[in-house]
Amino acid sequence: MDTNAYLRSYIMFILVLFLCAGLWFPSSKLNLEGSRPWRISRGSISKSHFPKPSHHLTRTPHHPLDPLTIPEINRVRSILSSYPPFSPAFPAIHSLSLDEPDKLRVLYWKKGDPLPPRRASIVALVHGQTHVLVVGLDSGRVISHAIHAGSGYPVLSTNDILAAAEVTLTDTEFNKSVAARGVELSDVACITPSPGWFRPDEEGRRVIKVQCFSKQGTPNFYMRPIEGLTVTVDLDRREVVKISDTGGGIPVPKGTNTDYRYCPKDRTRRKDPINPISLEQPNGPSFRVEDGHTVKWANWCFHLKADQRAGLVVSRVKVVDPETGRWRSVMYQGMASELFVPYMDPEEGWYFKTYMDAGEFGLGATAMELVALNDCPRNSYYMDGVFVAADGKPFVQANMICVFERHAGEIAWRHAESPLTGFKIREARPKVTLVARMAASVGNYDYIFDWEFQTDGLIRIKVGLSGMLMVKGTPYEHVNQVPDDDPHMTGGLVSENVVGVVHDHYVTFRLDMDVDGPDNSLVRVDLVKEETAPGESPRRSYLRARRRVAKSEDDARIKLKLYEPSEFHLVNPSRTSRLGNPAGYKVVPGSNAASLLDLNDPPQLRSAFTNNQIWVTPYNKSERWAGGLTAYQSKGDDTLAVWSERNRPIENRDIVMWYTLGFHHVPCQEDYPVMPTVSSSFHLKPVNFFESNPILGAAPNLEGDLPVCRAASSF
Ligand SMILES: *[C@@H]1O[C@H](CO)[C@@H](O)[C@H](O)[C@H]1NC(C)=O
Ligand SMILES: *[C@@H]1O[C@H](CO)[C@@H](O)[C@H](O)[C@H]1NC(C)=O
Secondary structure, eight states: OOOOHHHHOOOOHHHHHHHHHHHTTTSSSSOOSSSOOOOOOOHHTTSSSSSOOEEEEOOOOOOOTTTOHHHHHHHHHHHHHTTTGSSSSSEEEEEEEEEOOHHHHHHHOOOOOOOOOOOOEEEHHHHEEEEEEEETTTTTTEEEEEEEEEBOOOOOOOOHHHHHHHHTTOOHHHHHHHHHHOGGGGEEEEEEEOOOOOOOGGTSSSSEEEEEEEOOSSSOOGGGGEEEEEEEEETTEEEEEEEEEETTTOOOOOOTOOOOOGGGGGGGGOSSSOOOOOOOTTTSSSOOOOOOOTEEEETTEEEEEEETTTTTEEEEEEEEETTTTTTTEEEEEEEEEEEEESOOOTTTTTTTTTTEEEHOOTTTBBBBBOBBTTTTTEEEEEEEEEEEOOSSSSSEEEEEEEEEEOOSOOOOEEEEOGGGGGGOEEEEOOEEEEEEEEEEEEEEEEEEEEEEEEEEEOOEEEEEEEEEOOEEOSSSGGGSSSSSTTTTTEEEETTTTTEEEEEEEEEEEEEEEEETTSSEEEEEEEEEEEEOOOOTTTTTTTEEEEEEEOOOOGGOOOOOOSSSSSEHHHHHHHEOTTTSSSSEEEOOOOSSOOOOSOSSSHHHHHHHGGGSEEEEEOOTTTOTTOSSSOOOOOSSTTSSSHHHHHHHTTTEEEEEEEEEEEEEEEGGGSSSSEEEEEEEEEEEESOOOOOSTTTOOOOOOGGSSSSSOGGGGGG
């Protein structure tokens, strides 16, 4: 593609986005830049310490796992255009990304070696059927082509969302329903919730729900629902299937003071403003990004890329052994595989809200450009995503990942000796970490994903939730008007006429751990209570750690339990420490939540990968998406839970661990009109992986090392 053609397609993408937003805000001018005075333009972002990776147009891949480049995507598109089954009618492309080479080839590849053959994996829809293809870029041929047999449809495209809104907004009956609520059609902003899978009458065709809001007087239209008005649209026939209007009598909430954009007068509301704060790195950042995707920092090295469905993917994660100076493998690949968000309301306008955001909408596809200085500090490096639109053309999702060094004032290790011992020792080391971050805005909700690396070998995976609640209109303005048993009150009153419906979030991570190589075992270390024999000890009871090696998938379906505690180690049985302990990493859960839905509730069947917090499966290249390849309207026939039922052996083999991070959310007034970030995380922590504390030799900060910034009160 020549430069002009590229620019045209880039502009087309902007237009698509704008149109898309334009349908949500049909008559207003969308202010993409917001009104924040300090918002940084793209020009100044690229003035960071890091040169932008060479221009996307001429980029070539350098690593076997590098995502497809723009020239490669264009080549795939031209190969598909002349592929007889796809010409002259080019299908709708729902996914087009690198078909990663076999793991062994990647493991044996070294920098400087030729790349393994580049292949693209394509999911396309033709007459309601899902086609899965692999195209060889070197051979210029379609290598495989199959019609997907399982239930469900591929991830939505922007065209689908546009079509659903357009079909709805031009429907006369919808127009009447909106008018009956006293809302002008020009003030209507619509979202397109996925329908889940429930009923035979929605089976066999691709449908979507459309629900609308009034954006009159506020950009935060989410807080002004036209309650109970739900349109079901057939996505392929592009027609309204059904309009359900059950909310007559429920007023559209007023939405006063819901505009969340910054305006300088807000400063006066805060008595003691926080002075601007930033991290100084007088000698510049200490990480580098080689060839666009390989991040090297302190004792870590990993490959980082954006993915249209998973969002952010880290691969080939290696850490230096301080004893030998050698790189040691920790993880082959880690990523968010699915995100399940069930709302707890069985009513007509709500029951279907049981999203699977990665498989239905795409976490990368919904990750917008990060807000410099606010989403990420000044010392950040930004990485773009190169994605593919429904017509098979590439587009750039600019600055959607940031990488930065973080110093949060934490302590890496310390000890102070009491003078009573005769030693005068005070030793402390500052903790500095490296963060790779992305934020997906899946409609109303924002999900912040952090992969944080510590020099002591720990990896922290953190999810933050912010954005807007999905709220329900109600006639009530005060809790004293609400009868005790009102079944419509499926959450708390968060503002006049606004209910914050109770809901859950479950993020399932796929962690292909390779601790010192692919062949690993799961060891459960159960803490069990031992009781002493009478007279044996003044103590009645104590805890003992008992190790159990998981033999097959049955042994590795784990529910977290406070009163039956365990540690979960992934060890390499053939790599032992000087003392004979197997080298391992353990998954350390943080605060978590479990789904309490009935196991046979359709949304829980589809998201059965949340039935346990931890699963271990044998590595299988095609078992990547915990909710199945085609999660949209799926019936749950291709989930992690189904794969695990095979009960395959998992001892001393290449295995994959799955961890689900859950949240229950009972909304409160502080979540209105935009939610302060709530986060939770889990850790991957070395256990007997290093011979001893790997950061013993880390240097402390000394007075001369740092610029001076003292608290004013200390003068
Ligand atoms: C909606 O209805 C109004 C009259 O009630 C009519 O003037 C308008 O053209 C209609 N719009 C659409 C898109 O059907
Ligand atoms: C790999 O996964 C796919 C999808 O679950 C399955 O059909 C296939 O049998 C699996 N292969 C092995 C060797 O388990």
